Amino acid sequence: MPQPVSPAGTVKDSKYRRLLKRMWFYRFYYLLALPGILYFIIFHYIPMFGIVIAFKDISPFGGVVGIIEAPWVGLKHFNRFFNSIFFWDVIENTVVISGLKIIFGFPAPIVFALMLNEVTRLKFKRFVQTVSYLPHFISWVVTTGLVTALLATSGGLVTEILNNMTGERWTFLTNPDQFRGILTLSHVWKTVGWSSILYLAAMAAIDPALYEAAAIDGANRFQMARYITIPSIAFVITILFIFEIGNLLDAGFEQILLLYSPAVYSVSDIIDTYVYREGLLGLKYSFAAAVGLFKGVMAFLFLIAANTLANRLGQPGLW
Amino acid sequence: MRKTRLALLLLILILVLPTAIAQDEPVIYIFNNSGTLQFDAGGSDPDVLQRVQDHIAEQSGVRPVTIVPGGAASATEQLNLLLGSSDPVDLFQAPGNGWHDYAMAIIPITDLLAEHGQNIMQVIPEQQWDIMKNADGEIMGIPRSTPTSPYITWVRQDWLDELGLDVPTTWDELEATIEAFQAYNPEAMVATRPQDIRWTTLGGFTPNGFSNWQDPDDGMVKPWVMQPGVLDWVTELNSWWEAGYFFPDTFTRFDAPELFRTCNLGVWMGWYSRITLITPQIESGCEGIAWARTSITTDMGYIATARPQNASAYAVTRKAANPAAVIQFMDWVYSADTTDNQLTARYGIKGEMWDYLDEETRLVNPDLSFGYVSEYMLPNLNIEIRYSLDDPSRAWHVEYLGGQLIDLGDAKWPFDGGVAYNLSQIADEVPTLGDITRLLDEQTILFITGQRPLDQWDDFMNDLQRAGIDDWTNAISAQFNELTGG
Numbered sequence: 114m115p116q117p118v119s120p121a122g123t124v125k126d127s128k129y130r131r132l133l134k135r136m137w138f139y140r141f142y143y144l145l146a147l148p149g150i151l152y153f154i155i156f157h158y159i160p161m162f163g164i165v166i167a168f169k170d171i172s173p174f175g176g177v178v179g180i181i182e183a184p185w186v187g188l189k190h191f192n193r194f195f196n197s198i199f200f201w202d203v204i205e206n207t208v209v210i211s212g213l214k215i216i217f218g219f220p221a222p223i224v225f226a227l228m229l230n231e232v233t234r235l236k237f238k239r240f241v242q243t244v245s246y247l248p249h250f251i252s253w254v255v256t257t258g259l260v261t262a263l264l265a266t267s268g269g270l271v272t273e274i275l276n277n278m279t280g281e282r283w284t285f286l287t288n289p290d291q292f293r294g295i296l297t298l299s300h301v302w303k304t305v306g307w308s309s310i311l312y313l314a315a316m317a318a319i320d321p322a323l324y325e326a327a328a329i330d331g332a333n334r335f336q337m338a339r340y341i342t343i344p345s346i347a348f349v350i351t352i353l354f355i356f357e358i359g360n361l362l363d364a365g366f367e368q369i370l371l372l373y374s375p376a377v378y379s380v381s382d383i384i385d386t387y388v389y390r391e392g393l394l395g396l397k398y399s400f401a402a403a404v405g406l407f408k409g410v411m412a413f414l415f416l417i418a419a420n421t422l423a424n425r426l427g428q429p430g431l432w
Numbered sequence: 433m434r435k436t437r438l439a440l441l442l443l444i445l446i447l448v449l450p451t452a453i454a455q456d457e458p459v460i461y462i463f464n465n466s467g468t469l470q471f472d473a474g475g476s477d478p479d480v481l482q483r484v485q486d487h488i489a490e491q492s493g494v495r496p497v498t499i500v501p502g503g504a505a506s507a508t509e510q511l512n513l514l515l516g517s518s519d520p521v522d523l524f525q526a527p528g529n530g531w532h533d534y535a536m537a538i539i540p541i542t543d544l545l546a547e548h549g550q551n552i553m554q555v556i557p558e559q560q561w562d563i564m565k566n567a568d569g570e571i572m573g574i575p576r577s578t579p580t581s582p583y584i585t586w587v588r589q590d591w592l593d594e595l596g597l598d599v600p601t602t603w604d605e606l607e608a609t610i611e612a613f614q615a616y617n618p619e620a621m622v623a624t625r626p627q628d629i630r631w632t633t634l635g636g637f638t639p640n641g642f643s644n645w646q647d648p649d650d651g652m653v654k655p656w657v658m659q660p661g662v663l664d665w666v667t668e669l670n671s672w673w674e675a676g677y678f679f680p681d682t683f684t685r686f687d688a689p690e691l692f693r694t695c696n697l698g699v700w701m702g703w704y705s706r707i708t709l710i711t712p713q714i715e716s717g718c719e720g721i722a723w724a725r726t727s728i729t730t731d732m733g734y735i736a737t738a739r740p741q742n743a744s745a746y747a748v749t750r751k752a753a754n755p756a757a758v759i760q761f762m763d764w765v766y767s768a769d770t771t772d773n774q775l776t777a778r779y780g781i782k783g784e785m786w787d788y789l790d791e792e793t794r795l796v797n798p799d800l801s802f803g804y805v806s807e808y809m810l811p812n813l814n815i816e817i818r819y820s821l822d823d824p825s826r827a828w829h830v831e832y833l834g835g836q837l838i839d840l841g842d843a844k845w846p847f848d849g850g851v852a853y854n855l856s857q858i859a860d861e862v863p864t865l866g867d868i869t870r871l872l873d874e875q876t877i878l879f880i881t882g883q884r885p886l887d888q889w890d891d892f893m894n895d896l897q898r899a900g901i902d903d904w905t906n907a908i909s910a911q912f913n914e915l916t917g918g
Contacts, residue, residue, distance in 0.1 A: 173516045174537035174750070193863050198899045199870065266680035268694075287684050289883070374684040375626060375874040376881065382870070391866045393509050395859070396533055 167191070167403035173396055183399075190403035199387065207383040210364040213297045215357050221305045223350060226312035227338055242313075245306025253303075257371035260299050261286065287376040296372070296381070300365060311353065315346040351428040358419035362408045384408055458757035459495045463514060463524040465507045466576070466746075468806050475500045477803035484780045484804055491776065492764035494757045498807035515749065522752035523762070525810075530743025531564065531573040532856030538747040539755060540570035548759040549574075554768040555814050563743050563852040573745025574762060578813045579850075581738045581836075581843040583631030586700045586707050589722040591616060599724045603636055603735065606699075606728055610677050613698035620698035622672070623679040623691055626877055628702035629669065630656070631737050635844040636730035637665035641737030643846030644908055653848065653912045654905045657872055657896065661732065663889050669880045683877045693717060704837060708829040727842035738840045740849035746810055765810060771819045777808040789822050797822040813838065853911050861907040864900040871899055 136143060167190055169183040194200060225245070232238040248256070263271045264285040275283045285291050323341050332340070366385035373381040384404060392401025420430040475481065475498075489495040499514070499521065501507035508528065514521050515537045526534045545553055552574055560575045585606070591613055592599060600606040613620040624632065635641030638661035645659050646652070656662070672678060677699075679691065691697060692710045695718035700707055707723050715721055728735045748758050767773045771794055772782060779786035779798040786798040796819050817834030821827045859865050875892050878884035884892075 172536040173512060174534075176516070176518075197864065197867050198895065199867055261685070265686075266684070267686075282680065284680065287681075287881070375870075375877045376683055376883065378870060378874040379878075390870075393512065394528070395866060396512060396528075 163402065164406055166399050167406045169399055171399050173398045186399075190397075190400045191407065193400060194404050194407065199382065202379065203382055203384050203387045206381060207362055207364045207385075210293055210296055210369075210381070210383060211361045213293060214300050214365070215361075217297050218301045218304060218308075219354065219357055221301050222308035223312055223346075225305050226309040226316060227342060229309065229313060230316050230342065231334060231338070242306070245309070247306070248303040249307035251303070253367040253371060256299060256303055257368065260295065260372065264295060286372065287374065289377050289380040292373070292377040292380050296365065296368060300368065308353075311349055312346055315349040316342060319345045348429050351423050352431065355416065355419040355423060355431055359412050359416035361415050362412055457489050457493050457495050458754045459497055460522045460752070460754065460758050460761055461497050461499060461520040462808070462810070463499045463501065463511055463521050464807060464810070465501045465511055465527065466525045466810055468809050468811060469500050472805035473500060473502055476805045476807060480780070480802050480804045481807060484776075484785075484808065487781045488764075488776060488808055491773070492761055494761040494764070496761055496808050500807065520751070520753070521749055522755070523746060523748055523758050523810075525576055526573060526743070526745050526747045529855035529859065531745040531747050532743055532854050534747055535566070535572065535856070537750055538572060539750055539752070540566070540568075540572055541574070541748055541755070541759060542569075542571045544748070544755055544759040545571060545574075548756055549763045551763045551768045552759070552766045555766050556812065557814070560741055560814075563741055563850075564745055565852075573747040574812075575741065576744040576746060576812060577739075577741050578838070579738065579740050579840060580813070580838055581736060581840050582704045583628055583702060583739065584704060584736055584843075585632050585726045585728055586723045587726055588613070588698050589724040590720045591620075591698060592724065593722075599726055601726070601728060603728060603730045606726070610699060614677075617696065617698070619694070619696040621679040621696060622677045622699040622701065623682050623686075623697055624701040625703075626683050626873060629880075631739065632701040633669070633735045634662070634665055635737045636728070636732055636735030637661040637668065638732065640847040641734075641844035643737060643844070643848065644912075645847045651909075652905050653909045655868075655901065655908070657876075658893075658901070658905075663886075666876060666879045666889070667886055670882055670886060673881050683881060689713065695721065704832060705829060708832045709826070712825045712828065725836060734842055734844050736843040738843040738845050738849065740846055743852070743855065762810065765808070766812070766815055771815075774809070774815050775819065777810070778806050780804040794819040795822055796820070848912060851912060851915050853908070853915070858904070858907045858911065862900060862903045865904065867899045868896060868901055868904060871895055 163180075166180060168185055168187060169180065170186050170189075171183040172179050175183070197203075229238055229241065232241070251259075261269070263269055266272060266282075266284045266287060269285070272283045272285060275281075285295055319342065323345075324337055327337050327341060362384060364383045364385070366383070366389070369381050369383055370386055370389065373386065388401045388404045391397055392404070416431075420432065423430040469475070476484070485495065485497070501510050511521075511524055511527070515524075515534070526538070531538060541549075556575055560578060561571060564571050564573050564575055566572050587599065587606075587609055589599075592609070595612050595616055597609060597612060598605075600609045610620075610622060630642040634656065638656070638659040639645060640656070640659060642656055644653050644655060647654050647658070679686070679697070688706050689710050692706070693714050695714070700723070711721060711723060746762065748755050752758055764773050765777050775786055775796060775798075776782055779796070779800075780802055784799075785802045785804060786796055789795045789797050798821070800823070813833060816830070817838075819830070820834075821830045862868070871892075875884065875895070879886060879889070879892070
């Protein structure tokens with residue numbers, strides 16, 4: 114005789130038990146994932162409540178109570194940012210500088226990795242790899258110091274050589290036409306080696322039999338790179354490209370802050386430097402939070418667009 | 433076993449008790465962003481610092497702990513984060529718009545000063561306290577600044593002597609001097625900073641110099657850039673740029689000591705201490721280098737503008753556990769009867785790290801080799817001018833503080849100098865103030881360096897209108913009228 118329990122309850126109970134059973138079975142996997150989950154909850158999800166700061170007028174010195182008690186001001190801080198006469202300038206600068214870094218900085222490590230992949234002398238390859246990784250470990254403070262030492266209008270090594278060779282006065286760091294180029298070049302120099310690691314790792318996983326077969330078919334090195342290496346690492350390229358697009362509004366705060374001056378504000382003042390001056394130094398934390406939220410939403414939209422595009426082009430995206 | 437335990441207990445008592453006794457006095461935390469440590473962000477030798485701290489704790493009855501800030505710009509960022517955090521900080525210097533910006537983070541100190549700050553009240557003149565008071569008449573901080581004339585044009589005296597020239601006294605003579613310097617040394621140059629050039633030269637082209645001014649047409653108090661004559665000033669400086677007078681990096685970033693070390697600087701238009709502090713350091717490399725302080729005029733009067741006192745202040749935080757101890761410590765440093773205390777804060781332990789060569793004239797010979805970099809010094813010109821130094825690297829500087837720096841006779845006094853504006857309130861009323869400031873900083877330099885044609889000046893003024901400069905004018909005028917009854 115069947116027991117008199119509700120069918121729904123039975124199903125629910127059995128589902129719940131099955132879930133618990135499954136979790137218990139995979140308990141060590143869950144345990145492994147726990148620190149990561151806690152990290153995201155504590156450092157990424159709980160702080161999201163801070164978004165309310167963007168819709169309030171807070172004093173930075175009131176602590177959590179100050180945030181709770183501060184008056185709601187709606188979209189005041191967003192309006193202020195959108196109505197700033199520099200709004201379109203900082204958006205343009207951010208997108209253009211970031212775009213330049215993607216255009217030149219994104220393919221550079223791929224090309225570099227492809228070139229390294231062709232090097233057969235292992236010692237030389239390792240030496241080049243090590244040297245190319247070094248700039249990654251140099252802070253932007255030191256890097257911009259090097260850039261200034263090379264390109265300062267007075268006494269810069271490169272500037273002085275060009276001055277003497279051309280008889281003209283070169284002004285790299287104060288010339289709006291050249292400043293973005295310097296930002297892009299120094300970014301590529303600093304990141305090219307380190308960014309190539311993932312591509313090299315992906316290349317290491319390619320089955321050598323493919324190259325052997327291609328060689329038997331008469332393919333040269335360029336053809337092997339074009340028809341075997343690049344297609345084999347395409348998924349890594351796609352995923353990293355989506356990440357790059359997601360970071361489109363992060364144009365390199367530290368680098369620009371350390372190199373720019375009023376003479377080149379027009380081509381270098383990005384969202385982050387604008388917020389730094391207005392928000393952090395000017396004690397307008399609500400304004401800084403509003404612009405930060407705007408940036409976050411835009412980055413999210415860019416990420417979705419890039420992922421959709423990747424899917425439509427037949428590449429595996431992030432989801 | 434029991435003996436071992438007893439011995440251990442005794443050992444712990446012996447180790448811990450003296451520390452506990454020594455640290456009996458109240459501890460205060462100072463974020464020393466006064467500028468004293470701007471070139472010494474690494475701080476003192478820890479052992480030396482501990483000894484100086486113990487000595488001060490013994491003398492003052494308060495144990496000060498100093499938080500050494502990073503660079504000048506990051507110091508403000510660091511301070512803001514520190515004040516918003518739960519970390520202890522009891523005393524700091526309010527930068528930017530002064531104590532107004534930090535009104536929510538600090539406490540009034542009127543009663544504390546009355547009870548514990550007799551020395552402070554005595555050494556700082558009465559009129560310098562007005563700008564420290566809030567609408568209720570409460571004192572919100574201890575004044576940091578005093579009226580001075582720190583932005584001056586300096587020319588190389590040794591080159592003048594070699595060329596048989598006098599110190600220039602007019603704008604035309606200054607130009608002739610620069611021409612002569614460049615003929616004498618093709619590498620000779622003029623250096624300044626974007627802000628400094630306003631202070632040092634705008635007075636020669638405008639009625640009020642680098643100052644707000646009152647437009648006689650409508651009676652409104654307006655920002656400096658709207659004065660008649662500003663375009664003439666920009667045009668003149670542009671001609672200097674085109675003539676190659678200026679150091680090419682002068683409007684961007686440069687390391688002042690490095691520039692001075694080239695020995696090619698002929699004219700410095702800027703902050704006085706670059707001359708008084710850097711020159712003694714480079715004398716060995718630039719043989720015979722000497723500077724002359726100028727008093728230059730044009731038809732409009734002196735080219736320099738004096739700097740009035742601002743609302744910058746040493747302020748006590750809301751989270752200070754023992755505000756009375758903070759004022760007690762400051763009162764000890766600012767002693768009216770003796771310079772011993774401020775010299776201890778500045779140079780360390782008396783008799784070991786410094787001493788008087790002549791007690792009557794207060795001539796002091798500090799020994800800087802101990803590695804103490806003045807963590808406990810909270811400078812104020814009113815006390816710093818009470819001694820002189822035997823140290824050749826700083827003697828001129830200290831002498832200058834008490835003399836020519838406070839001589840306001842050869843600079844224009846700002847139209848509203850001394851008016852205690854609440855700049856923080858003005859910033860709230862003019863949300864686009866940051867945009868206007870950026871426009872001013874950026875565009876004046878572009879005009880001077882020829883990157884923007886001078887015939888676009890009217891467009892620039894229109895940009896300022898679009899950015900809301902009229903709101904700024906209204907806010908300044910309203911406060912000016914309220915504060916002066918004008």
